[in-house]
Amino acid sequence: MRSVSVGKMKFPLDRRYYKGRGAHVWLFADKDGTVKLGMDSFLTENAGFLNYIQLDKKSAVRKGSSVGSFESAKFVSRIYSPVSGKVVGVNQDILKNPRKINRDPYKSWIISIKPDNLKKDMLSKDLLGDPEAIKDWIIEELKKSESMTETVDYLKKADGGPRNRNKCRGK
Amino acid sequence: MLLIDIPEMEWDETQLVYHALGRLGVEALVLTRSRSPYVCVGFSGGIPSEVDAGLCAREGISIFRREIGGGTVLIEREQLLIQLVIKRDRDDVPAGQHNFFKRFLKPLVEVYSDIGIDAEFRPINDLLVRGRKISGTGGGEVGSCNVLATNILLDFNFDRMASVLLCPSENFRKALRDGLENNMTTVKREIPSVPSYQLLRKLVAKRYEALLGRMERSPLPGPVKNEMKALRKEFFSEKWLSDKGVRKEWREVKLREGSFIAQLPTPRGELLVKSSGGKIISAESVEGARWNWQSLMGKDFDGEQIINIVSRMGRH
Numbered sequence: 434m435r436s437v438s439v440g441k442m443k444f445p446l447d448r449r450y451y452k453g454r455g456a457h458v459w460l461f462a463d464k465d466g467t468v469k470l471g472m473d474s475f476l477t478e479n480a481g482f483l484n485y486i487q488l489d490k491k492s493a494v495r496k497g498s499s500v501g502s503f504e505s506a507k508f509v510s511r512i513y514s515p516v517s518g519k520v521v522g523v524n525q526d527i528l529k530n531p532r533k534i535n536r537d538p539y540k541s542w543i544i545s546i547k548p549d550n551l552k553k554d555m556l557s558k559d560l561l562g563d564p565e566a567i568k569d570w571i572i573e574e575l576k577k578s579e580s581m582t583e584t585v586d587y588l589k590k591a592d593g594g595p596r597n598r599n600k601c602r603g604k
Numbered sequence: 605m606l607l608i609d610i611p612e613m614e615w616d617e618t619q620l621v622y623h624a625l626g627r628l629g630v631e632a633l634v635l636t637r638s639r640s641p642y643v644c645v646g647f648s649g650g651i652p653s654e655v656d657a658g659l660c661a662r663e664g665i666s667i668f669r670r671e672i673g674g675g676t677v678l679i680e681r682e683q684l685l686i687q688l689v690i691k692r693d694r695d696d697v698p699a700g701q702h703n704f705f706k707r708f709l710k711p712l713v714e715v716y717s718d719i720g721i722d723a724e725f726r727p728i729n730d731l732l733v734r735g736r737k738i739s740g741t742g743g744g745e746v747g748s749c750n751v752l753a754t755n756i757l758l759d760f761n762f763d764r765m766a767s768v769l770l771c772p773s774e775n776f777r778k779a780l781r782d783g784l785e786n787n788m789t790t791v792k793r794e795i796p797s798v799p800s801y802q803l804l805r806k807l808v809a810k811r812y813e814a815l816l817g818r819m820e821r822s823p824l825p826g827p828v829k830n831e832m833k834a835l836r837k838e839f840f841s842e843k844w845l846s847d848k849g850v851r852k853e854w855r856e857v858k859l860r861e862g863s864f865i866a867q868l869p870t871p872r873g874e875l876l877v878k879s880s881g882g883k884i885i886s887a888e889s890v891e892g893a894r895w896n897w898q899s900l901m902g903k904d905f906d907g908e909q910i911i912n913i914v915s916r917m918g919r920h
Contacts, residue, residue, distance in 0.1 A: 455692055455699075479700030481728060485648035485850045502745075504648045506728040507673040508701040509744030577699045 437564040439571040442474040445539055446562070451515035452570055453497055453559035459539070460515050460560065467521055468551065469542035470500070470514065475571055477538045480505040483531035486512075488544060493519050496554055500544055503531065515560050518548035605690070606632040607819035609805055615642040617832065618685055619668050620839065621824070622753060624831035625689040626746025633812050633819060634687040635805045638679050642666040643768050646674040646742055650849020656770050665768060669845055672751055674742025675858055678768060682759035682790075684804050686712065688752040688812070696816075697750060704743060705729035708752045711811035712739060715756070718807050721794045730861050736789040737860045756808075757790040758798055772855045772867045773890050775876050779865045780857055783878065787859040854907045864905055870914035879905035 436445040444450060448461040450473055457476035461469045477483070480503075488501035499511040500520070522545030527533055534541040548554055561567050613621070615638045625632050642665060645651050651669055654676045660667055665678075679685070688708055690697055698707055709725055716723035716731070716738070723733050731739040731754075741754045766781035792798050799807075813819055838844060856866035862882040867890060868875045874890035877900070884905055887897035900913065 475699075479702065481701060487648075487847075502647065504646070504673045504744075506701040506705075507646070507675070507742050508704065508729075509647045509671065509673045510701075511745050574699045577695070577697075 437567050439475075439568055439575070442478055442571065443539075444473060444564075444567050444571070446564060448539075448562075449515070449555070450561045450567055450570070451513065451559060452561060453515065453557070454511075454513045456511075456513040456515070458513060458515060461542070462551065463545075466551070467545050467547050468516060468518075469522075469545050470512070471542045472503075472512075472534055472538050474538050475574060477535050480508075480510070482506075483534050486528050486531045486543065488512075488523060488528070491520065493517075494546060496557075512543065514544075514546065515557065516546055516548040516551060516554040518546040518551075521545050521547045605816060605819045606630065606822040606825075607809055607813075608632050608634045608636075608822055608824055609809065610634075610636045610824065611801065611805075612637055612639050614638075615640050615666050615679070616668060616836070616839075618679065619644060619670055620832040620835050621828070622687040622689050622751050623671055623746055623835055623839070624828045626749040626751050627835075628827060628831055629691065629748045630689065630825070630828060631691055631749065632687075632689045632822075633809065633816075634685070634689070635808055636685050637681055637683060637801065638685065639681065640664075640666070641678065641680045641764070642668055643676060644679050645669045645676045645849075647671055647744065648673070648850045649676050650847060650851070651845055652848055653851070653855075654770060654849070656768055660768055665764075667845075668839070669847070670742070670753075671746060672742045672744030672753060674740065674753070676769060677740050678761070678765045679755075680759075680761060680764075682757070684756040684758065684801060684808070686754050686756070686808055689746070689749045690752075690816075691748060692745065692750045693748070701743065702728050704750060705741060705752070708815075709739075709741065709754065711808070711815050712754060712756070714811045715804070715807045718811075719791070719795065719799050719804075721791065726861065728861065732860070733789050733794055736787055738789050738791070738794070756804060757788070758801075758804075759792045760788065760790050762788070769857060770855070773874065773876070775888075775890050776855065776865065776867045779876060779878060783857075783859045783863070783865050787863050852907060853911065856907060862905075866905070866907060866910075868907055868911055868914075870911055872914055872917070875910070875914065877905070877910065884910075 434445050436443045448459045451458040457473045459471050459473050483505045485504040494514045496517045500514045501512045613636045618638045723731050726732050729741045743752045762784045771777040854868035864879045866877045878886040884900050887900045
C-alpha cells in the first residue's frame with residue numbers, strides 16, 4: 434500500500450486525514466458508501482497507550498463535532514468527525530481493547546458513519562489526501578512540539594540542515 | 605488570561621470552575637483550595653468500581669467525576685489546587701500529551717525550587733522528589749481549551765485515601781496504604797517549615813506569568829458562575845456518575861508511573877501483585893496459599909499477561 438512517511442510515522446494513502454480542530458483522525462471510504470474513522474500514527478505516537486475510549490451516544494453527527502473521547506497518559510482528548518451523517522457501526526472490540534489502536538492504528542477503525550454528503554465533505558481543506566500536504570502538516574505539528582528531535586532528524590535527512598524551528602514559543 | 609485567585613471554594617466549585625472556563629473558552633489560571641474533602645474520579649475511572657461510596661457517605665466525603673484524565677484522588681484542604689485553562693490552538697500549546705504536561709508543569713517545578721524542594725519532571729506527567737510523587741496531575745480537552753489540573757500537596761491523609769478506594773481484600777488495602785506512603789511525599793515531609801498558602805499562590809502566579817505573560821487579576825466572572833450552575837445538572841446526573849469507566853477483570857491502583865498495586869483472579873486464587881518501574885517486584889496469594897510466584901518476578905506488569913502466565917502454570 435502506498436504511504437507517506439515522516440520519520441517513523443506512516444500515513445497510508447488509501448485514506449484521508451482530518452486535521453480540523455486538532456484532530457488526527459483518518460477517514461476510509463468503504464465501497465458501500467459508508468466511511469470508517471480511526472486515529473493516525475502521529476496521534477498514537479504522541480498520545481502513548483490508549484487506555485479508554487468512550488463514544489457519545491448519538492445516532493447523528495455533524496462535521497467537526499465530537500463523536501467521543503479517549504484517554505491516554507492522564508489526558509482526555511476528543512475524537513472529531515470530518516463528516517456529517519448517521520452512525521451505522523461501532524467497533525466494540527476496539528472499545529474493549531483500545532491499545533489495539535497503538536499496535537496498528539490503520540487496521541483499528543473506531544466508528545462507521547453513513548455521510549449525508551460525502552462529496553461535499555471531501556472538499557474540505559481540513560481533509561488531506563495529497564502526500565505533500567500530509568507531510569507538511571505533520572512537520573508543522575512536530576514543530577509545535579517541545580521535543581524537536583523528530584523534526585530535526587527528518588529535516589536534516591530531507592535537505593541536509595535544520596530549518597527555523599523556533600516559530601512557536603511562549604510569550 | 606485571567607488569574608482567578610480564590611483562597612477557598614466549596615468542594616464542587618473547585619472542579620466545576622475549570623469545566624465552565626473551558627466550555628466558555630475563557631483562559632485562566634485558577635488557584636484555590638477546597639473547603640471540605642472529596643474524592644475526585646477521572647474521566648475513565650468509574651465511580652462504581654473505584655470508590656467506596658458507602659464509606660464516603662458515612663464520613664461526609666463527597667464524590668465528583670471530572671471530564672479530564674488522571675486517577676482517583678482525595679482532595680483535601682491541605683492542597684493548593686492549580687488549574688490552567690488555555691486555548692488549544694495557541695502557538696505555544698504544544699502537540700502531544702507529554703509535551704503539554706512537560707511545558708506547563710515546568711513552572712510548578714520552579715515553585716518547588718523556590719521553596720527549597722528539588723522536584724523533577726518525570727515523563728509522562730509526574731513531579732517527583734527523590735522518586736516520590738509530590739503533585740497529582742490530570743489534563744484534557746474541555747471545549748476549545750486544554751486544561752491542566754495539578755496541585756501542591758502540603759500534607760496528605762494516606763489512611764483516608766486508602767479507606768475511600770474500593771479494595772478487593774484487606775491485604776490489598778494494606779499494600780495500597782503502604783504503597784501510597786512509599787511512593788508519595790508532601791511539602792510537610794520535605795521541608796521543616798511549610799510556607800503559607802498566600803506565599804505559595806504568589807509564587808505559582810509569578811512562575812506561570814513568566815511563562816505565559818502577565819495575567820489579569822479577576823474574581824470569578826459572572827458568566828463563569830452561571831455556567832458552573834448550569835453544569836451541575838450534567839455532572840451530578842445519574843448517567844454521568846454511574847459510568848463504569850475502564851473495565852478490567854482485576855483491580856489495580858496506580859501509585860505513580862510504573863508503580864501499581866493489583867489483585868488478579870487466577871486459577872490459583874486471588875493474586876496480589878506489586879510493581880515498580882513497570883516490573884513485578886512482589887507477588888503473593890491473597891488467601892494464604894503457598895504457591896511459588898518466583899517466575900513472575902521481573903516480568904512486565906500487565907494484568908492480562910499475568911493472568912495468562914498463571915493460567916499456563918495450572919494448579920500444580
